[in-house]
Amino acid sequence: MDIYPIKTEVDYKKALSEIENLWGAKKNTKEGDKLDILLVLVGAYEEKHYPIDPPDPVEALKFRMEQMNLSRKDLEPFIGKRGRVSEIFNHQRNLTLSMIRKLHFNLHIPLESLIGKPTLKA
Numbered sequence: 001m002d003i004y005p006i007k008t009e010v011d012y013k014k015a016l017s018e019i020e021n022l023w024g025a026k027k028n029t030k031e032g033d034k035l036d037i038l039l040v041l042v043g044a045y046e047e048k049h050y051p052i053d054p055p056d057p058v059e060a061l062k063f064r065m066e067q068m069n070l071s072r073k074d075l076e077p078f079i080g081k082r083g084r085v086s087e088i089f090n091h092q093r094n095l096t097l098s099m100i101r102k103l104h105f106n107l108h109i110p111l112e113s114l115i116g117k118p119t120l121k122a
Helices: 009-022 030-049 057-068 072-079 082-089 097-107 111-115
Strands: none
Touching: 009 030, 057 072, 057 082, 057 097, 057 111, 072 082, 072 097, 097 111
């Protein structure tokens, strides 16, 4: 079972190819064990070399609004008056902890999506 650390992009591509060949292998077999190990190695490599930034909280909010067919007016109980909602959507103000809690509990938006990366425009 020739498994080694993934250090380069070439190693990464070889590991992905091997995963594709092993996909569907039964658990607790030599092939299944090799697949499990390669998945862990590839995951660690991707986490280091291809990190995924957290989503923009406003985009997460827009997505949920679309899913639930909500308007900006519907957000006022969670964010504040129309002007405050507008400031959030225009990235002039970040969501406060209180707003995040209300949006999470009432609209079931994941906290990770609401915290995100602050994106205030100058």
